[in-house]
Amino acid sequence: MHNVFVMAPEVRAAFENVRRLESHRLEGWMNPRDVDVFWLRFERYFDDLHYSLQALYGDRSDALEQFGRLFGRMVEAYAQRPDALKVLDLERQFTPRWFQRTHMVGYTCYADHFAADLQGVGRRIAYLEELGVTYLHLMPLMQPRPGANDGGYAMADCRRVRPDLGTIDDLRQLAAELRERGITLCLDLVLNHVAREHAWARRALAGEERYLGYFHTFADRSLPDAYERTLPEIFPDDAPGNFTWVPEMADGGRWVWTTFHDYQWDLNYGNPEVVHEIVDLMFFYANLGAGVLRLDAAPFLWKRMGTNCQNQPEVFLLIQAFRAILRVVAPGVIFKAEAIVPPDALIRYLGVKSTVEKQCELAYDNQRMALLWSTLATRRTTLITQALHRAPQLLIGCAPVNYLRNHDDIGWAITDEDLAAVGETPHLHRRFLNAFYTGDFPGSFARGALFQENPDTGDARVTGTTASLAGLEAALERGDEAAIERAIRRILLLHALILGAGGIPVIHMGDELGLTNDPSYGADPLRAGDSRWLNRPRMDWQRARQRHDGRTVPGRLFGGLRRLIEARRATSLFHGFGLFQPLWTGNEHVLAYARKRPEGTVLVLANVEECPQSIEAELPRHAGLPGELRDLLAAGAPPPLRDGRLQLEPLSCRWLVDGSEP
Ligand code: OTU
Numbered sequence: 001m002h003n004v005f006v007m008a009p010e011v012r013a014a015f016e017n018v019r020r021l022e023s024h025r026l027e028g029w030m031n032p033r034d035v036d037v038f039w040l041r042f043e044r045y046f047d048d049l050h051y052s053l054q055a056l057y058g059d060r061s062d063a064l065e066q067f068g069r070l071f072g073r074m075v076e077a078y079a080q081r082p083d084a085l086k087v088l089d090l091e092r093q094f095t096p097r098w099f100q101r102t103h104m105v106g107y108t109c110y111a112d113h114f115a116a117d118l119q120g121v122g123r124r125i126a127y128l129e130e131l132g133v134t135y136l137h138l139m140p141l142m143q144p145r146p147g148a149n150d151g152g153y154a155m156a157d158c159r160r161v162r163p164d165l166g167t168i169d170d171l172r173q174l175a176a177e178l179r180e181r182g183i184t185l186c187l188d189l190v191l192n193h194v195a196r197e198h199a200w201a202r203r204a205l206a207g208e209e210r211y212l213g214y215f216h217t218f219a220d221r222s223l224p225d226a227y228e229r230t231l232p233e234i235f236p237d238d239a240p241g242n243f244t245w246v247p248e249m250a251d252g253g254r255w256v257w258t259t260f261h262d263y264q265w266d267l268n269y270g271n272p273e274v275v276h277e278i279v280d281l282m283f284f285y286a287n288l289g290a291g292v293l294r295l296d297a298a299p300f301l302w303k304r305m306g307t308n309c310q311n312q313p314e315v316f317l318l319i320q321a322f323r324a325i326l327r328v329v330a331p332g333v334i335f336k337a338e339a340i341v342p343p344d345a346l347i348r349y350l351g352v353k354s355t356v357e358k359q360c361e362l363a364y365d366n367q368r369m370a371l372l373w374s375t376l377a378t379r380r381t382t383l384i385t386q387a388l389h390r391a392p393q394l395l396i397g398c399a400p401v402n403y404l405r406n407h408d409d410i411g412w413a414i415t416d417e418d419l420a421a422v423g424e425t426p427h428l429h430r431r432f433l434n435a436f437y438t439g440d441f442p443g444s445f446a447r448g449a450l451f452q453e454n455p456d457t458g459d460a461r462v463t464g465t466t467a468s469l470a471g472l473e474a475a476l477e478r479g480d481e482a483a484i485e486r487a488i489r490r491i492l493l494l495h496a497l498i499l500g501a502g503g504i505p506v507i508h509m510g511d512e513l514g515l516t517n518d519p520s521y522g523a524d525p526l527r528a529g530d531s532r533w534l535n536r537p538r539m540d541w542q543r544a545r546q547r548h549d550g551r552t553v554p555g556r557l558f559g560g561l562r563r564l565i566e567a568r569r570a571t572s573l574f575h576g577f578g579l580f581q582p583l584w585t586g587n588e589h590v591l592a593y594a595r596k597r598p599e600g601t602v603l604v605l606a607n608v609e610e611c612p613q614s615i616e617a618e619l620p621r622h623a624g625l626p627g628e629l630r631d632l633l634a635a636g637a638p639p640p641l642r643d644g645r646l647q648l649e650p651l652s653c654r655w656l657v658d659g660s661e662p
Contacts, residue, residue: 029079041328048324052317077283089332100576106135106506113538118166132565137186145195154195175289184291192297193264207250216257237452286330294336311345336362350398357397365400370413377436381591387418388582399576400503409451409461437462445471449531467514489651492560496653500604513554573602594623603656607648614645628659
């Protein structure tokens with residue numbers, strides 16, 4: 001075979017060695033063409049894999065043996081990969097920017113809340129298609145522990161579908177149906193922890209040495225106390241501390257590292273056996289037909305004394321190893337980092353410097369999400385413009401996931417530096433946002449609840465559906481038509497901003513119809529303590545039936561969203577591979593940013609105030625649009641000018657492009 005890629009001599013020697021040892025085995029399993037493809041990919045990503053594993057585990061005496069075993073698993077998974085998925089792998093290798101294209105629109109839901117079970121989801125694909133969805137994230141659907149399970153993130157069996165949702169075959173079938181209709185399935189890879197009822201934890205509980213090594217356990221408090229000095233608490237309210245005393249463990253009990261709840265045991269990635277297990281799980285989901293794996297709680301994978309045990313260098317080495325492994329076995333599958341961390345840390349999950357294209361393709365842009373809500377409450381754009389100016393430019397091979405909310409809470413991830421730069425006092429601004437979004441501030445339109453209020457620090461996060469936070473719930477209750485109108489405008493405005501930002505916009509189930517908060521969780525003792533359930537309502541198919549009636553609220557929202565999605569799909573200017581440029585508009589109520597591509601520029605303008613606003617007509621010229629203008633959101637009409645100023649309706653958005661082009 002012809003060698004296309006240049007390797008360091010020692011790496012080449014190692015590679016040749018593996019090839020010599022393994023080729024015959026591969027050939028026994030696969031047709032020769034598949035073997036060639038495997039070797040080409042292995043050769044291409046060998047450096048990445050070798051480098052990261054060497055750095056993580058290279059000083060172990062059994063390092064070579066470990067590598068050999070890992071390789072064996074890769075070969076097996078590749079041999080088992082269904083042909084249809086191998087074709088998809090090739091297709092995506094030819095179009096590596098597939099996930100950045102402007103038709104990409106995501107949707108998140110719980111399978112049961114959306115359509116009862118997996119087969120039900122299959123019967124609702126037409127609804128997703130109608131909205132324009134091309135990416136579906138189904139919330140955790142594997143067997144959770146009995147009792148409280150953190151919304152499915154405490155898995156007792158990561159390979160068995162929750163019986164009420166269906167079977168593994170249903171999931172495989174659903175993935176195939178989605179794929180045929182152009183929708184990529186995203187599944188959670190919960191890799192930081194398993195439930196204490198998971199087989200590994202049970203065997204550790206039973207005293208099996210091998211499985212004790214899968215977790216971080218301590219005989220006494222000395223190390224846990226030392227770690228706690230620099231560890232934050234993720235759920236201070238209902239799960240204080242990061243360690244749990246487990247009296248049933250060998251020798252009179254042990255402390256187990258439990259970052260999240262006491263029933264979620266953190267895995268020990270210092271142990272390469274854990275890597276083998278998780279790699280296997282990754283293959284399992286990939287070969288089932290998942291196209292995106294969401295790396296849950298990615299920042300927490302590596303612990304280091306004296307730090308907050310998040311975003312440690314080893315986390316990025318692990319991701320690099322996983323990335324390389326999957327690129328050999330299943331390159332059609334990409335990663336989405338779930339790292340709710342400050343922008344400087346977040347960017348590392350997408351790759352910086354030498355790790356370009358070695359980390360995740362996608363990551364939630366939680367800062368932008370929080371900034372949008374802050375903008376909506378203050379009706380001022382100074383803070384968001386400042387923060388967007390400072391946000392790092394993304395690299396070529398990755399894209400942010402832009403969202404308004406998800407199943408979790410909204411944390412006020414706005415940096416102290418950005419707040420200070422616009423004259424805000426950080427903790428006062430956060431306190432204001434909490435008060436505003438719980439309806440506890442004069443003039444607030446929002447209905448939300450606090451999550452994980454920490455009485456010691458005064459910190460809290462907020463939960464609520466987009467509709468409730470944007471004023472629809474309160475307005476509907478009052479039957480106030482003008483307020484309903486404003487709420488609808490706010491919801492569409494926010495969506496126009498995430499759809500206009502490049503990357504993958506993701507809509508959370510129900511937001512397209514204006515579903516409001518669901519307080520019923522309070523009656524369920526297993527959920528009552530977790531206000532995130534407030535923003536996890538069930539789908540209201542009755543309401544969905546009104547979606548084609550433009551006189552109804554669901555009709556206006558669904559129709560409005562569809563028009564946004566269609567307008568986005570019809571242009572290439574929002575493609576993820578473009579330059580993002582925030583602009584000062586001279587009007588603090590108007591947000592502006594341009595997206596620049598070789599073929600042109602689109603200027604996104606948003607009036608976040610409740611009355612009309614205007615900006616200087618010159619602004620588009622500064623953004624690179626010197627001539628006539630067309631508004632993609634107004635059927636191509638030019639934006640109205642009055643007294644030399646560009647006019648903007650209350651709570652509205654414009655996507656301006658060069659009007660001289662067809
Ligand atoms: C994630 O969130 C999930 O989205 C949550 O639903 C889970 O409860 C949790 O993991 C545990 O599995 O703290 O408030 O930086 O912030 O992993 C949400 C990432 C969370 C963490 C994130 C976590």
